[in-house]
Amino acid sequence: MHPPRLLLDTGSGGKASHRLIKDFFLKHFANEILNRLDDAAILKISGPIAMSTDSYTVTPLFFPGGDIGTLAINGTVNDVAMLGARPLFLSCAFILEEGLEMEVLERIVRSMAQAAAKAQVRIVTGDTKVVPKGAVDQVFINTTGIGEILAQPCPQGHRARPGDAVLVSGTMGDHGLTILATREGLSFEAPIASDCAGLGHLIAKLLKAVPEIHVLRDPTRGGLATTLNEIAGQSGVQCLVREETVPINPVVAAGCSFLGLDPLYLANEGKLVCILPEEHTDQALRIMREDEYGQNAARIGTISNDHPGRVVLQTPLGGHRLLDMLEGAQLPRIC
Amino acid sequence: MNSINPLTGFKDPVLCRNLLDKIHAELGAPLSFMEVCGTHTVAIFQSGLRSLLPRDLTQVSGPGCPVCVTHEGEVAAFLELAKKDNVVIATFGDLMRVPGPRGRNLNIAQAEGARVEVVYSAFDALILAQKHPDSKVVFLGVGFETTAPTVAATIKAAAAQGIENLLLFSMHKLVPPALAALLTDPEVNVDSLILPGHVSTIIGLEPYRFIADQYGVPAVITGFEPLDILQALLLIMTQIKGKQPRVVNQYSRVVAEQGNPRAREIMSEVFEPSDALWRGLGRIPQSGLALQGEYARFDALRLLDVRVEELPPLPGCHCGEVLKGKVRPNECPLFGKACVPANPVGPCMVSTEGSCAAYYKYSL
Numbered sequence: 225m226h227p228p229r230l231l232l233d234t235g236s237g238g239k240a241s242h243r244l245i246k247d248f249f250l251k252h253f254a255n256e257i258l259n260r261l262d263d264a265a266i267l268k269i270s271g272p273i274a275m276s277t278d279s280y281t282v283t284p285l286f287f288p289g290g291d292i293g294t295l296a297i298n299g300t301v302n303d304v305a306m307l308g309a310r311p312l313f314l315s316c317a318f319i320l321e322e323g324l325e326m327e328v329l330e331r332i333v334r335s336m337a338q339a340a341a342k343a344q345v346r347i348v349t350g351d352t353k354v355v356p357k358g359a360v361d362q363v364f365i366n367t368t369g370i371g372e373i374l375a376q377p378c379p380q381g382h383r384a385r386p387g388d389a390v391l392v393s394g395t396m397g398d399h400g401l402t403i404l405a406t407r408e409g410l411s412f413e414a415p416i417a418s419d420c421a422g423l424g425h426l427i428a429k430l431l432k433a434v435p436e437i438h439v440l441r442d443p444t445r446g447g448l449a450t451t452l453n454e455i456a457g458q459s460g461v462q463c464l465v466r467e468e469t470v471p472i473n474p475v476v477a478a479g480c481s482f483l484g485l486d487p488l489y490l491a492n493e494g495k496l497v498c499i500l501p502e503e504h505t506d507q508a509l510r511i512m513r514e515d516e517y518g519q520n521a522a523r524i525g526t527i528s529n530d531h532p533g534r535v536v537l538q539t540p541l542g543g544h545r546l547l548d549m550l551e552g553a554q555l556p557r558i559c
Numbered sequence: 560m561n562s563i564n565p566l567t568g569f570k571d572p573v574l575c576r577n578l579l580d581k582i583h584a585e586l587g588a589p590l591s592f593m594e595v596c597g598t599h600t601v602a603i604f605q606s607g608l609r610s611l612l613p614r615d616l617t618q619v620s621g622p623g624c625p626v627c628v629t630h631e632g633e634v635a636a637f638l639e640l641a642k643k644d645n646v647v648i649a650t651f652g653d654l655m656r657v658p659g660p661r662g663r664n665l666n667i668a669q670a671e672g673a674r675v676e677v678v679y680s681a682f683d684a685l686i687l688a689q690k691h692p693d694s695k696v697v698f699l700g701v702g703f704e705t706t707a708p709t710v711a712a713t714i715k716a717a718a719a720q721g722i723e724n725l726l727l728f729s730m731h732k733l734v735p736p737a738l739a740a741l742l743t744d745p746e747v748n749v750d751s752l753i754l755p756g757h758v759s760t761i762i763g764l765e766p767y768r769f770i771a772d773q774y775g776v777p778a779v780i781t782g783f784e785p786l787d788i789l790q791a792l793l794l795i796m797t798q799i800k801g802k803q804p805r806v807v808n809q810y811s812r813v814v815a816e817q818g819n820p821r822a823r824e825i826m827s828e829v830f831e832p833s834d835a836l837w838r839g840l841g842r843i844p845q846s847g848l849a850l851q852g853e854y855a856r857f858d859a860l861r862l863l864d865v866r867v868e869e870l871p872p873l874p875g876c877h878c879g880e881v882l883k884g885k886v887r888p889n890e891c892p893l894f895g896k897a898c899v900p901a902n903p904v905g906p907c908m909v910s911t912e913g914s915c916a917a918y919y920k921y922s923l
Contacts, residue, residue, distance in 0.1 A: 468572075531923065536923060538607070539607030540570060541570070541572055541575045541607050543606065543609065545605070546922060548920045551901060551920075
């Protein structure tokens with residue numbers, strides 16, 4: 225039926241393209257909106273909506289805890305959800321390299337379908353391009369998501385206020401170190417895995433109980449340090465983080481120490497930062513810890529007026545220093 | 560005796576607090592210390608120690624970051640090497656942005672067509688040379704006694720395997736001659752030295768003896784955890800109080816009295832001491848390493864006919880004074896304005912272990 229590797233003419237728009245859509249994408253993504261195969265999807269949605277888009281490229285395609293497919297679904301679902309929205313619909317565009325193993329494509333599509341089902345979002349429109357060998361690295365995926373805003377005013381980066389508490393939903397750096405270790409063939413004393421997960425349900429529960437939440441954001445590329453700097457800048461406040469309260473898997477901490485990396489700058493794909501009025505801290509932590517993706521939730525800091533736009537780290541010794549944004553990539557040291 | 564968890568034991572907050580209290584209580588007159596190694600500079604900032612030490616205990620960051628001490632003339636020379644036909648430059652990532660004359664760097668050279676590969680070790684350069692048998696792969700050798708042995712071992716391996724297209728531009732530098740130059744300089748005024756732990760694993764204690772014997776300056780070989788640094792400062796204070804300057808090994812769990820004779824043997828088989836140019840310090844006799852004997856055939860400068868010229872410092876840049884501890888990074892007029900990590904003017908802002916970059920990144 226299908227040759228074992230993707231041929232360039234599969235992207236021509238003819239019969240080969242239709243077979244690919246039917247046997248791979250419709251097979252796994254099927255729903256009444258997508259099944260129509262019209263040029264555009266018709267969606268029923270009311271009230272203000274949140275919309276976000278992201279393109280995904282990762283080496284290797286598969287890693288402990290996830291793959292490029294789960295990233296492409298959960299990443300966009302999370303971006304939409306961070307605005308306090310319930311993610312509903314996704315578009316999905318693939319750029320595929322000629323010669324890609326069909327088995328690899330199907331594995332990715334299958335895990336996308338599973339992630340979408342778990343997040344209760346539907347893929348309602350899509351596109352596929354096949355480009356000559358070498359023009360892309362195996363698979364690039366773009367997804368765009370939209371969702372209904374649940375709370376008004378919705379959580380946004382500029383709403384952090386002095387006195388607010390800063391929470392995270394779990395351990396930091398797992399995804400970033402997992403990708404690096406898989407890529408470089410490193411192993412540690414215990415296995416580590418990406419935290420890749422959709423946080424839509426957790427956020428819905430949080431907002432239902434605590435609609436007063438000021439900021440929600442997922443600390444992806446650049447890690448917790450970068451995300452907090454963005455928020456401190458947008459809100460014009462200082463964020464003080466107490467280093468020893470930031471949850472870090474001991475295996476990740478040991479791996480980072482060995483490689484000269486800082487887990488606060490490593491990417492997460494299934495965690496959120498939540499900033500809210502201090503009096504709601506315990507309630508929010510309880511809700512997070514009851515959820516499968518928030519078991520290690522912790523309060524890590526406080527918002528104040530001291531150094532507006534800055535993130536200050538209180539070290540375990542009690543010293544204070546700047547926790548700046550990352551300049552470029554983290555590099556292992558020379559000596 | 561209880562064993563110490565190497566990950567957490569040497570940063571134990573309670574033990575650190577005890578030592579800090581002791582330092583605060585016992586520090587009488589103002590005291591300055593120079594940490595020679597960039598890893599110490601970063602450790603002092605990163606752990607928050609800097610904000611906890613007494614005001615009268617002044618930290619001066621010395622010339623211990625290999626990227627920072629790379630001379631303008633050396634940068635100009637490797638940019639020249641990158642222009643040569645059929646040359647692939649293999650380099651540590653940190654050197655990519657180090658500015659040379661007129662702000663040029665390897666990133667710019669690469670955009671203009673030079674072939675540049677970032678490697679993580681000298682052995683990666685050897686593999687690169689095997690992969691490109693028709694090109695000359697020039698490895699940019701920077702670093703102190705810590706890095707030089709593995710580079711020497713790589714050159715030995717290349718010689719043994721008959722890989723003749725791997726070349727080395729040796730900008731390696733030796734720590735003790737630079738310390739001698741600093742201590743002789745009348746403008747440099749430091750009361751004590753925190754000596755580099757990693758370099759000392761190779762050279763041991765002996766090469767530092769002159770610091771106390773000739774210059775009467777206390778010096779402590781120090782590990783990189785907060786407790787190591789605090790203990791070293793207390794050891795210095797004890798010596799100053801007792802007026803008995805010595806070279807002490809605080810980092811004895813890693814540094815042997817004799818260092819690593821095997822590493823030194825490989826180093827001296829491949830290299831011989833030579834005069835070297837240091838940014839900010841100028842020419843220091845016998846402070847560099849040049850390929851010697853049969854290994855001289857791997858010398859990139861000789862084979863590709865490039866010379867290191869003694870160029871003037873970059874205009875406005877105070878990195879030279881910073882490296883001598885004469886000017887603090889934030890006292891340089893360019894600091895944080897024209898010179899930032901994203902667009903560094905001087906090398907102390909380029910390297911993550913440079914003192915300007917550490918000030919910029921960690922200072923409140």
